[in-house]
Amino acid sequence: MTQRLLRGRLLTFHREPQNGEDTDAYTYLEDGALLIRDGIIQDTGPFPTISAKAGDVPVTDHRPHLMMAGFIDTHIHFPQVQVIASWGAQLLDWLNTYTFPEETRFASDGHSATMARAFYDQLIAHGTTTAVAYCSVHKTSADAFFTEATRRNMRMLGGKVLMDRNAPEALQDTPQTGYDDTKALIADWHGKGRNGYVITPRFAITSTPDQMAMAQALAQEHPDCHIQTHLSENKDEITFTKQLYPQARDYLDVYQSYGLLGRRTLLGHSIHLEPREIDALAETGAHPVFCPTSNLFLGSGLFDHAGLSARGIANGIATDVGAGTSYSMLQTLNEGYKILQLQGAVLHPLQAFHWATRGNACVLGLEDKIGTLAQGSEADVVVLNARSTPAMALRMDRVENLAQELFVLQMMGDDRAIEEVYVSGTPSKFAGPQPERAKVPA
Numbered sequence: 001m002t003q004r005l006l007r008g009r010l011l012t013f014h015r016e017p018q019n020g021e022d023t024d025a026y027t028y029l030e031d032g033a034l035l036i037r038d039g040i041i042q043d044t045g046p047f048p049t050i051s052a053k054a055g056d057v058p059v060t061d062h063r064p065h066l067m068m069a070g071f072i073d074t075h076i077h078f079p080q081v082q083v084i085a086s087w088g089a090q091l092l093d094w095l096n097t098y099t100f101p102e103e104t105r106f107a108s109d110g111h112s113a114t115m116a117r118a119f120y121d122q123l124i125a126h127g128t129t130t131a132v133a134y135c136s137v138h139k140t141s142a143d144a145f146f147t148e149a150t151r152r153n154m155r156m157l158g159g160k161v162l163m164d165r166n167a168p169e170a171l172q173d174t175p176q177t178g179y180d181d182t183k184a185l186i187a188d189w190h191g192k193g194r195n196g197y198v199i200t201p202r203f204a205i206t207s208t209p210d211q212m213a214m215a216q217a218l219a220q221e222h223p224d225c226h227i228q229t230h231l232s233e234n235k236d237e238i239t240f241t242k243q244l245y246p247q248a249r250d251y252l253d254v255y256q257s258y259g260l261l262g263r264r265t266l267l268g269h270s271i272h273l274e275p276r277e278i279d280a281l282a283e284t285g286a287h288p289v290f291c292p293t294s295n296l297f298l299g300s301g302l303f304d305h306a307g308l309s310a311r312g313i314a315n316g317i318a319t320d321v322g323a324g325t326s327y328s329m330l331q332t333l334n335e336g337y338k339i340l341q342l343q344g345a346v347l348h349p350l351q352a353f354h355w356a357t358r359g360n361a362c363v364l365g366l367e368d369k370i371g372t373l374a375q376g377s378e379a380d381v382v383v384l385n386a387r388s389t390p391a392m393a394l395r396m397d398r399v400e401n402l403a404q405e406l407f408v409l410q411m412m413g414d415d416r417a418i419e420e421v422y423v424s425g426t427p428s429k430f431a432g433p434q435p436e437r438a439k440v441p442a
């Protein structure tokens with residue numbers, strides 16, 4: 001039995017705050033404690049109480065820093081770690097020019113394994129303890145993704161993309177091989193340890209109707225798997241999709257007509273939606289995923305979080321690396337705040353931090369396992385330092401309350417603000433070999 005007691009300022013959410021005054025939505029303790037046993041939060045509360053009950057357990061004191069549930073990223077592309085910051089294109093050109101060529105490299109076991117290590121190092125460095133990822137078309141990329149997640153004991157979701165057209169030959173499967181590889185991956189990984197498989201038709205443009213039918217079969221055979229795809233990110237993408245699926249009432253209807261919409265469905269971007277599509281999202285419980293840095297980077301458009309939320313639709317929020325420009329959920333919330341501002345909506349910092357933790361956990365239906373620091377939850381914890389840079393420290397000298405501190409973290413924070421990350425109760429940010437400093441050529 002491994003036990004440890006974490007001490008620090010503690011923040012955890014019970015539900016989404018309605019506004020800044022909604023203090024019942026969360027617990028905040030100036031001197032809080034988490035008793036962790038075998039990767040699970042065994043007890044939590046004021047430090048003096050928990051420490052007296054716990055007895056002789058090693059204590060790690062993180063005061064004055066803030067302990068929260070680890071961040072959850074609900075849309076990211078594992079094979080795009082070397083695509084991030086590729087210049088000058090919008091979605092379809094960006095895919096063809098930069099992304100597809102890069103993803104062909106994941107046919108190699110060795111490359112996939114090396115990139116998987118780099119990918120998880122980045123997630124942890126930025127305080128992300130769970131992500132929902134697209135792998136490449138190659139089975140080997142998904143094997144590498146889950147092998148490394150298992151080694152680190154991280155709760156990860158992901159799947160190999162199904163794509164059988166409109167991409168380089170080396171990136172195409174067929175309806176049958178896509179189905180067979182997905183079946184094998186589900187058998188090998190889904191529900192093993194903390195892994196979850198996500199059935200992943202990349203998007204309508206890269207899947208034939210035959211492949212969509214195979215995705216439907218997979219979804220019916222594995223109703224406990226999540227499903228992820230992309231929806232209405234870019235106007236040219238929408239036009240092309242409607243040409244490829246002329247029978248569809250709209251873009252979403254491509255997925256709806258193959259039975260792919262439900263509470264376990266994640267729809268990346270969902271920016272340019274028609275009224276019928278919004279009705280269908282509300283009826284089916286499928287989840288749009290807001291990808292702020294990506295939507296700005298590719299010039300895709302402004303996600304209508306307020307409008308969709310008003311219809312009772314629960315949106316995820318995510319980085320979408322490599323079109324997204326940062327692994328940081330803090331930076332994602334920063335750009336998300338600005339996109340809402342451009343539409344006359346505001347995001348309170350308490351709502352923002354709820355979104356990146358419990359909110360995203362709810363979108364995944366995993367709020368009993370991750371996203372909070374409640375007793376019985378898995379011990380994925382991030383420790384935040386709002387004075388991690390000189391500019392932040394200067395601003396913090398004038399900060400008077402928790403909400404203001406959170407907003408400094410949201411607007412100015414990045415991986416430097418992540419003091420420590422616990423994955424299943426194990427300190428993980430500084431666990432591995434430290435990356436070498438960039439060498440300046442002589």
Ligand code: GUN
Pocket residue numbers: 077091095099202203230233294320323
């Ligand atoms: N649509 C289909 N594939 C992708 C992708 O890799 N990134 C983004 N942003 N959109 C997509």
Ligand code: ZN
Pocket residue numbers: 075076077230268320
């Ligand atoms: Zn994406």
